[in-house]
Amino acid sequence: MANLVLVVAAALIDAQGRILIAQRPVGKRMAGLWEFPGGKVEPGERPDAALIRELKEELDLDVARDDLEPYAFASHAYADFHLLMPLWVIRRWKREPVALEHEALAWVLPGKLKDYAMPPADEVLVKRLMERPQ
């Protein structure tokens, strides 16, 4: 039985309706692919707290808990683990995102997300964001 890995992720949406994606750096699994910012929930950590921590570590963003809107989730069987990834929409934050852990950042309209190579688990989320970015 594969391990269950819980990863929290964010679709930051700006005033123009663009969504922030980030490119995974060389040396990590799936290097070069674009992803929603976020990361693993640590033992004993609340999922929303984990997401706020990751956005600070990865992007230097300050996000308030009340500005996290549960949106959708991915549940995907990779060869060696099962990924469960809830995605929150965030429309308000402090500071500007900086790529502290990624190769690059991009602000992309939902209809253009499919031009970026993303991990297989993200497909269902991209599809949903394209159909109704809420």
Added chain:
Amino acid sequence: MANLVLVVAAALIDAQGRILIAQRPVGKRMAGLWEFPGGKVEPGERPDAALIRELKEELDLDVARDDLEPYAFASHAYADFHLLMPLWVIRRWKREPVALEHEALAWVLPGKLKDYAMPPADEVLVKRLMERPQ
């Protein structure tokens, strides 16, 4: 730090657009409240497999993995634990639901869900289903 509890749940939607909810039995936490069928993921279990197992145990339903559509999730801090609850929409199943573990079952149009008392964590899911049952 409160424990993280992962519960998988289903919105079974019938041909008339009605959603199945089930009433929690006497003797359990939140007895009498109505909820989406589902339950806890066991250690080492895939979330989708857990949901299929729970629907069989609770309702005697047979559901295929391909008929699970990831829909939305709840992330809610109760006093003594943090609940993370992904909700799948299911439109196809075999057999008819039977209340094997619940007090009662009800098929309810999305706009009528608010007439049923449900756990606090479910509010965000009910709101979403009312706005766009997909």
